[in-house]
Amino acid sequence: MKLPDFLRLLFKGPTPKMMAAQLRQPSGMLAKRVGERMNAANRFLYDATWRALQLRDGMSVLEIGFGNGLFFPELAAKAKDLKLTGLDFSEAMMKEAKARNPELVKNGSLALHFGSSEHMPFADGSFDRVYCINVVYFWEDPAAHLREVQRVLRPSGQFIAALRTKATMETMAFTRYGFTKYEQAEWESVLRTNGFNVIHAERLQEPEIEFEGGRYTPESLVVVAG
Numbered sequence: 001m002k003l004p005d006f007l008r009l010l011f012k013g014p015t016p017k018m019m020a021a022q023l024r025q026p027s028g029m030l031a032k033r034v035g036e037r038m039n040a041a042n043r044f045l046y047d048a049t050w051r052a053l054q055l056r057d058g059m060s061v062l063e064i065g066f067g068n069g070l071f072f073p074e075l076a077a078k079a080k081d082l083k084l085t086g087l088d089f090s091e092a093m094m095k096e097a098k099a100r101n102p103e104l105v106k107n108g109s110l111a112l113h114f115g116s117s118e119h120m121p122f123a124d125g126s127f128d129r130v131y132c133i134n135v136v137y138f139w140e141d142p143a144a145h146l147r148e149v150q151r152v153l154r155p156s157g158q159f160i161a162a163l164r165t166k167a168t169m170e171t172m173a174f175t176r177y178g179f180t181k182y183e184q185a186e187w188e189s190v191l192r193t194n195g196f197n198v199i200h201a202e203r204l205q206e207p208e209i210e211f212e213g214g215r216y217t218p219e220s221l222v223v224v225a226g
Contacts, residue, residue: 020177024089024138026067031092035068038134044206045133045162046071048222052131052160052202055079059128062087062152064117065135069097076109084110085127087117118144122152131160136187137169137179146194158226159196163187165203168218184221196225 014022014030026034053061057080066072066086076082084104088094094114104110113121117132118141130149139145149159166181175181182190188198206218 016173017177019174026090049162062127062130064132086112133162165219200224
């Protein structure tokens with residue numbers, strides 16, 4: 001980090017551009033704080049997404065962009081003998097998640113991987129469910145990621161994406177930097193263009209959240225595709 005950026009961060013906090021970069025790929029001195037803030041901001045969306053997963057005993061489930069892994073123990077308790085896998089683009093979050101979940105990793109219930117969803121290190125047809133929460137904004141080439149999601153899903157598998165609407169995202173200053181924003185019809189069009197069928201979409205009004213000094217009442221989407 002350059003000295004002017006460090007001093008600005010030290011005395012005034014991150015700029016919107018810095019915050020956008022951290023949300024995309026948490027790193028350095030801000031990573032731990034960003035992971036904790038994401039947990040608080042995304043709690044409601046995790047509950048909504050898990051309902052949409054419709055988990056059954058023995059399923060194999062992949063989360064893309066798992067952050068610091070706080071929610072994996074709760075997910076593991078949703079059904080018996082779940083096989084959980086996480087893939088994240090941040091080495092800092094990978095370390096945090098491993099430190100938080102030693103028992104799940106040790107007993108084989110959870111496998112954590114560092115990497116991009118453009119090139120997933122998994123065999124074809126590995127998962128019954130693939131999901132991500134507030135991740136698709138960062139896919140510069142959605143087709144590349146969605147091809148990989150299709151490849152790793154089993155024939156009857158489903159992909160669940162949770163995202164906040166374009167109207168909501170545009171109220172947040174940091175989303176001007178590197179975010180692709182979608183309304184429901186736009187995201188569904190991306191899915192259909194890339195070979196998915198939209199099975200169900202739910203619009204949600206979230207409770208008010210505080211994030212980096214601002215207060216927001218987000219509107220969100222949980223879209224199930226197969």
